[in-house]
Amino acid sequence: MWRVARFAASNLRRSSQRRLFSTAAIPGPCIVHKRGADILHDPWFNKDTGFPLTERDRLGLRGLLPPRVISFEQQYDRFMESYRSLEKNTKGQPYGVVSLAKWRILNRLHDRNETLYYRVLIDNIKDFAPIIYTPTVGLVCQNYSGLFRRPRGMYFSARDKGEMMSMIYNWPGQQVDMIVLTDGSRILGLGDLGVQGIGIPIGKLDMYVAAAGINPQRILPVMLDIGTNNQKLLEDPLYLGLRQPRLEGEEYLSIVDEFMEAVHSRWPKAIVQFEDFQMKWAFETLQRYRKRFCMFNDDIQGTAGVALAGLLGTVRAQGQPLSDFVNQKIVVVGAGSAGLGVLNMAIQALSRISGNNEMAVKNHCYLLDKDGLVTKERKNIDPAAAPFAKDLKDVEGLREGASVLEVVKTLKPHVLLGLSGVGGIFNEEVLKAMRESDSPKPAIFAMSNPTMNAECTAADAFKHAGPNIVFGSGSPFENVDLGNGKVGHVNQANNMYLFPGIGLGTLLSGARIITDGMLQAAAECLASYMTDEEIQKGILYPSIDCIRHITANVGAAVLRAAVVEDLAEGHCDVGPRELKHMSEEETVAYVMQNMWFPIYSPLVHEK
C-alpha cells in the first residue's frame, strides 16, 4: 500500500507545474472548419492577438486584429496583471463582492479564450480553485440568473421527455469523455437551487481539466431540470429553470433513465459523475446505474475516499499502527449521502487494513443526524442509516437523539467529523469538550461546504479544542498562527483530491464500470501519499499546488485496480495487454502523458 507513496515522494511531486510541463512536445496541428471572425468568436480556437501573421493570412483573419502579434506569455502576464489589480482595487470589500468579481473576470476569459483560461487556472490553481470551485461556486449558483451571460453545458428538462436521444446530438463536440450531472436538489450545503445548480458541474469539470488534464473539448456539464421545490426560486421572475415542483417517483426516474440511455448511445464510454443529488436519489441512482453504466456518485464515493485518507492519516499522526484503528472512536455528524458514504467505506476498508472484523470497527462509529444520536430506539429510521444505529445498552450515559455536545462529552471521541451542512454546529462548547478526547491528537473534520456551512472555522477549532488537534475542512481556510512560530495546519478535506483521478484512471483503463476496488485503490493512494514527517505536522493531504501530480497517482492506482479486476479494455491505441505489462511507475508516467496541457496549436483550415 505504501509503495505508490515512495514513488510519489521521490519523484515529480516537488517540481513545479511549470517545470513539469516545460518539456511538453511541440503541439500538433488542430483542424478548424471555420474561417475569419467565426474563429475569433470561438473560445476553443481563439488566440486573440496571439495569432501569428501567417496564420492570420491562412485563416482569413488579416485586418480583423490589430497588427501587432502578442505572445502567449505576454497575454498570460497581461491577464494576471489585471487580475492582481482587481485584487488590489477590491481590497477590504466584502468577501462575496471580491470573489464574484474574480469569478467574473475568469469567466470572461473562459468565454473568450479557453487555452489561456486553462493555462492561468493550472498555473495558479491554489489561488483560483476557491474562485471557480468551492466556495465561490456556491455563490455563483445562488446568483446564477443575474450572472448568466452565455450557456455552458447542456440542459435537459422534464419537458424534453422522449426527445433526449436526439437532443444529445445537439452537442457540438464529437467525443465526450467526462460528464458531471446534477439535478440541483442539494447544492453544497445550500439546498435546492434548481437549474442554478449547473455551476457545480461546470466547476467540477474545470477541476477535471486543471487536475486531471481531461481535454476541455471532451467535457460536458449537464443539468437535469426536473423542477424545484425552492419557493423563492419558483416566485422569482428571472429564474431560468422550469417553474414547477420537482417530479418524484417513477416520473423522476424515467427522466434520468432516458438521459443515461441517450448518453450511452452516443458516447458508450463516457463517464458520468453524479453530483449534488439529494440523498434519496443519490443512493437510488447509484444502485440503479453502477452495474450498467460507467458512473459514480462523487458525494457518496469520492467524499468517502477523502475522509478515509483523513482517518488513516489521523492514526498515523498519533504515531499508532493502522491496526490501532479499531480503538478509535469516530463520531459522524450528518447521516446524508456523504456521512453514510464515509461510514460505509471506512468500516469496510478499516476492517480490512486493521485486520479486525467489520463489527469491531462499526462498534466504535457513532452517527448523528438532525434529530441527534441515531439509536435503535429511533422511530421511522432511514434504512440507509439503520446499520449504524446504536443499541442504547452499548452507549452508557447517552440517550436516543443525544446532542453533539452530549455525545462528545460522554464518548470523548478520537475523531469528530461533520457532514451535516450546518454552519457552526461544532460550537465553542463542543470544541472545548474535544480537549477531553481520549486521543493525544484528536481530529476535527468540518467537511460541509461552502465556508458558511462548515461545522466550525479552523481558527475556532485550534482556539477552543487546543493546538494538538488535526484539522480538516471541506472549504479552504488559512493555516492558523498558534504563536511561538507554531502553525495549525488546515487540510482541505474535499473530494477534489479524488474525483479527477477516479475519472481519468477509469477513462484510460477503458473500464465500463467503476467498482469498489477501483475506488478503494484511489483512497489508499491518497492516504499513502504523504510522508510520515508531513503527517506528524498534521498535514494529511498534499498542497493543491500538486493537484496534477496526486491526480496522476490516483489515476494510475484506479487504472491498475481495473487491470487487476480484468475490467481494463484499453484506451485509444493502448490495449489491455499493454496496460497489464506496465509497472506502477510506467502507469503513472502513462497517465501523465495523457494529460492535456494548454498551449496554442497551429490551426489548419479544412472545409
Ligand SMILES: NC(=O)c1ccc[n+]([C@@H]2O[C@H](COP(=O)([O-])OP(=O)(O)OC[C@H]3O[C@@H](n4cnc5c(N)ncnc54)[C@H](O)[C@@H]3O)[C@@H](O)[C@H]2O)c1
Ligand atoms: N468536503 C467534501 O468533500 C464534501 C463532500 C460531500 C458533501 N459535503 C458537504 O456535506 C454536507 C452534507 O451533504 P450530504 O450530501 O450528506 O447532504 P444530505 O442532505 O444528504 O445530509 C445532511 C445530513 O445532515 C443531517 N443534519 C441536518 N441538520 C443537522 C443537525 N443540526 N445536526 C446533525 N445533523 C444534521 C441531516 O439529518 C442529514 O442526515 C453538505 O454541506 C456538503 O457540501 C462535503
Ligand SMILES: O=C(O)C[C@H](O)C(=O)O
Ligand atoms: O463541491 C465540493 O466542494 C465538495 C462536495 O462535492 C460537496 O458537495 O460539498
Ligand SMILES: [Mg+2]
Ligand atoms: Mg458535491
